[in-house]
Amino acid sequence: MAPLLQSSQPWVEKYRPRQVKDVAHQDEVVRVLTHTLETANCPHMLFYGPPGTGKTTTALAIAHQLFGPELYKSRVLELNASDDRGINVVRTKIKNFAAVAVGSARQSGYPCPPYKIIILDEADSMTEDAQNALRRTMETYSKVTRFFFICNYISRIIEPLVSRCAKFRFKPLTEEIMSSRVMYICKEEGLDLDSEALSTLSSISQGDLRRAITYLQVIPAEVVEALFSACRSGNFDLADIEVKNVIAEGYPVSHMLSQLYDVIVEADDISDEQKARICKKFAVADKCLADGAEEYLQLLDVASNIMRAIHNMPQQFSFGN
Template identity: 75%
Template sequence: MAPLVPSSQPWVEKYRPRQVKDVAHQEEVVRVLTNTLETADLPHMLFYGPPGTGKTTTALAIAYQLYGPELYKSRVLELNASDERGINVVRTKIKDFAAVAVGSARKGGYPCPPYKIIILDEADSMTEDAQNALRRTMETYSKVTRFFFICNYISRIIEPLASRCAKFRFKPLSEDVMSNRILHICNEEGLTLDAQALSTLSAISQGDLRRAITYLQSAARLFGSSISSSDLISVSGAIPEDIVKSLLVACKSGEFDVANKEVSNIIADGYPVSQLLSQFLDVIVNADDIPDEHKARICRKLGEADKCLVDGADEYLQLLDMASETIRALFNIPQGLVF
């Protein structure tokens, strides 16, 4: 296969760290894994934490540092959530790959230890039956195969699997770390990003560096080399801050008709209500003029509305219900009382 033309390559891949030591903001993980790579004797591993913090990058970097480009394809099996990973795949594809023994063959300065690696990305989406089927496979072929589990929620990994692995928690990336990486990419790509745009990018990506880089590339393709804060908001699908604040102002008026008009305008403009609820939560939590008791009532309603949306409820009705409860909370009106 011909290599990708540099201009068409996703920046997420173009600027993906190739070595463990280059992974940003995960000092403890990097330190332990760097020492472990020196001996090339790895345990089964479980990487967990928020998306876009370097879990998959770290797993791939370990595999490349162990085997190099020549042996990588034959020694590493990568399975993502998009692949079929039910119990039958565990019993066939994974088991067959794990069962094959390999020898130690140091090539081109790479350790090439006598075992293979199976990387199961988004392992928390595997069924419980499939996870249970892996238990015996891990034990039987532990001499010739290592498993790397990558997930966002460690609570969704069954305890027998988690207990067989060395666990590594990946922290959310701070704004400073993300800004430094984004500025590096801007310098490499010849982009201009002012301080406000940089802050906006950190805010809308919520600690997910992969998402931030994707937004940056999208904005660069659409708006050229000079990117503003509004450009980033438009490509991210985030709702402009003044829209969210105007909804809160309408609720503070205490008039249901005013709030209803604002809700109708939001729905008519096509803004996603689930995204609005998320941003409305941030505004409520950070509001200094709302008592904590009232914040609690509003946040509870936000959670209920979000669950209803996931279950397929009507967006307009849920947003209107949330606005109504916000008015009740702000004016200390008991729940269920019609106003």
């Protein structure tokens, strides 16, 4: 499905919408935010919903449309709250950035309102103490700083923060919307994707457009399907499937196993007991890969275990670290 040549830029970034109006399938959110951009008077905002639905893209688009490329770096602070989630980060990095007043510099063609923006991605991973510290920071520096919170679960954000923000819910993307976007990328990249592969890609992505685009670039779907078919038939030869060549080109086995896992879970001709045995092996392989195991051997191990589980063959050997 994808050529065995690494792109110089991830397709997720290459095809990320640059303006709010281009965000897919979030009509109500886009309509309200478009009006907000016209006035350039943004409140604190909270974007929540499933992953891969456009939350981070929307926040970045707003910041770029307000300040333009020249002022963006000095006016916008991006933090991933799952990494920078402690109270010390709030007291130092966030507070120091929020406290500094903006200058009078402007960029032609952009509103350049007199405030800065702090984007906190995965804000639901922040500790409760850090969130409580943020509440006071928001109140103190609201004249010169706006906060954009991005999360999957709004229930994990404390109520004092939620009440201070305009809330925007991002809906899961429909298969039709995802297929349309994937086909557009295929056209731009010169890929030939048949309807069956497109349907499989949409299914395993489960409404996450970011995941679908990543899979589209990272690993040829026909290799995963061929690998699973070989395990199911019992006529197993990785040389024919060219998996080793795919790995040699730099495609991570973790992505391949993730896709293979989704295919197996959705398979109707495998019993729950067989799926349980296979999924246990996936967990072991994932741990081995995290510990630095050889990728090709781990893929062989998983494939052989799938074949044994499907055909009720006895356990004979296993590749370890």
